[in-house]
Amino acid sequence: MAVPIDTAVTVHRTGLHPVGRRPGFGAYLVSLWRYRHFIAFDSRSRIDGAQAVNALGRLWSVLTPVLDGAAYFFVFGVLLGTGRGVPNFVAYLIVGVFLFRYSSQAIRAGARAIVANQTVVNAFRFPRATLVVAANVKALLEFMTTFVVMVVLVLLIPPMEEITWRWLLLVPLLLLQTLFNIGASLLLARYVARWADVANLINFGMRLLLYMSAVFFGVQRFEGLPLILTLMYLNPLYCVLEIARDSLLYGVDPDPMRWIVLSAWALVLVVVGALVFWSAEETYGEAR
Numbered sequence: 001m002a003v004p005i006d007t008a009v010t011v012h013r014t015g016l017h018p019v020g021r022r023p024g025f026g027a028y029l030v031s032l033w034r035y036r037h038f039i040a041f042d043s044r045s046r047i048d049g050a051q052a053v054n055a056l057g058r059l060w061s062v063l064t065p066v067l068d069g070a071a072y073f074f075v076f077g078v079l080l081g082t083g084r085g086v087p088n089f090v091a092y093l094i095v096g097v098f099l100f101r102y103s104s105q106a107i108r109a110g111a112r113a114i115v116a117n118q119t120v121v122n123a124f125r126f127p128r129a130t131l132v133v134a135a136n137v138k139a140l141l142e143f144m145t146t147f148v149v150m151v152v153l154v155l156l157i158p159p160m161e162e163i164t165w166r167w168l169l170l171v172p173l174l175l176l177q178t179l180f181n182i183g184a185s186l187l188l189a190r191y192v193a194r195w196a197d198v199a200n201l202i203n204f205g206m207r208l209l210l211y212m213s214a215v216f217f218g219v220q221r222f223e224g225l226p227l228i229l230t231l232m233y234l235n236p237l238y239c240v241l242e243i244a245r246d247s248l249l250y251g252v253d254p255d256p257m258r259w260i261v262l263s264a265w266a267l268v269l270v271v272v273g274a275l276v277f278w279s280a281e282e283t284y285g286e287a288r
Helices: 025-034 036-053 059-079 089-111 118-123 129-156 165-194 198-211 226-233 236-250 256-279
Strands: none
Touching: 025 036, 025 129, 025 256, 036 129, 059 089, 059 129, 089 129, 089 165, 089 198, 089 236, 129 165, 129 236, 129 256, 165 198, 165 236, 165 256, 226 236, 226 256, 236 256
16 A cells, blocks of 8 residues: 655664664674684685785795894894893894784784775775784784794704793783784774874884894893883883793793783783774774
């Protein structure tokens, strides 16, 4: 039966909501979990794509930190002598370069995840945080091969280290480091999506962290500078490196304060980063 044109029609708005409206934070986290298979697929496919471009494929994920470590050893260990007083300086340097590079790559890629995938963001509706998390999962998967090489080098390069139960501490250490990377990526991605120039500041910030993390020198050279020492002890990436070195190289229990500082950074950044990123969810597809 046809309804006359001038007849009033009542529309029930129950269950209706504006298209693209940001969901509640809890609902957003649930939707992010539902996209876990997409995150895993996207991470693996990007790794396969990158390997197809380079003739040496995944080998570059190993060669790059090895070459970086060799360059740092020549400049800082040989020319500047920063390794004096550092036991097993070669392995000390390897651990520092490999682990720092993991965080550096993950945070840079995660921070640019929205900008780098703007076409997808504009075309489809999905929780944008999946792109940031996928970038970090990709970095973690790539690091697994590098991590194995790092452990093998530590075992083979004289003085060869012995395997102890403390090596198992690398599992929770990598978990906390990955949480820190994801939290930092979510926080920074919010602002890189708004102001692309922030990505350049991130590069500067990572270089500053490189020098404040004792990657290629011993922290004991700053014993007379308490302010510098305090800043380094509060640096989460310095904590990562010291825990790894104590566990892998020196067979001693890491300082509990390093665990506390790293855990605090990781947990706070994940929560704050997720909240800040979620608060701008509706804006990521807007034209700039």
